[in-house]
Amino acid sequence: MEKQRVFTLSQVAQHKSKKDCWLIINGRVLDVTKFLEEHPGGEEVLLESAGKDATKDFNDIGHSQAAKNLLVKYQVGFLQGYVVQEGDSNVGADSSKELKPKEMKAFVIKEDPAPKYKVFIEFFVPMFVAIFFFGYRNLTGAAQFSS
Numbered sequence: 001m002e003k004q005r006v007f008t009l010s011q012v013a014q015h016k017s018k019k020d021c022w023l024i025i026n027g028r029v030l031d032v033t034k035f036l037e038e039h040p041g042g043e044e045v046l047l048e049s050a051g052k053d054a055t056k057d058f059n060d061i062g063h064s065q066a067a068k069n070l071l072v073k074y075q076v077g078f079l080q081g082y083v084v085q086e087g088d089s090n091v092g093a094d095s096s097k098e099l100k101p102k103e104m105k106a107f108v109i110k111e112d113p114a115p116k117y118k119v120f121i122e123f124f125v126p127m128f129v130a131i132f133f134f135g136y137r138n139l140t141g142a143a144q145f146s147s
């Protein structure tokens with residue numbers, strides 16, 4: 001559950017120190033603070049990407065499947081606006097399968113542009129039309145009755 005949290009780029013960017021180091025790889029937000037000293041490539045390279053998207057750097061090195069499997073271990077969530085494509089869930093599940101670098105598809109999170117306006121259109125407008133209609137009929141009916 002913890003790994004499903006969604007972070008914005010600016011939230012990730014706040015974790016860029018040696019004592020609190022996050023980075024993004026393939027849309028996954030990773031807390032690598034405890035991994036800094038263990039990283040075979042050294043802590044400097046990780047600190048250079050701290051708080052940022054390190055996907056390109058990670059892929060350029062040609063990390064092994066074992067390294068890719070480690071990503072899930074340090075994952076604390078996902079980057080907002082990214083969808084992990086099919087097959088990426090295999091990371092960490094089957095180390096015998098070599099996975100290709102995953103492509104992340106960006107999508108736009110659309111907020112309802114005017115929900116109050118929509119309520120007005122869907123509810124109040126028909127209500128006003130009905131009131132107007134019955135009011136008009138009553139008035140004309142009353143007018144006919146009185147004449």
Ligand code: HEM
Nearest residue numbers: 030032040041045049054057058061063064066067070071
């Ligand atoms: C959480 C993210 C990362 C993990 C889990 C990770 C893991 C590993 C592992 C297990 C190795 C040993 C070789 C291998 O198995 O491929 C390694 C080597 C290395 N990593 Fe990373 N790495 C990460 C991020 C990065 C990043 C962002 C860079 C940036 C450039 C980087 C640069 C390197 C380098 C330069 C090596 C040494 C390669 C060599 O000696 O041939 N790593 N990494």
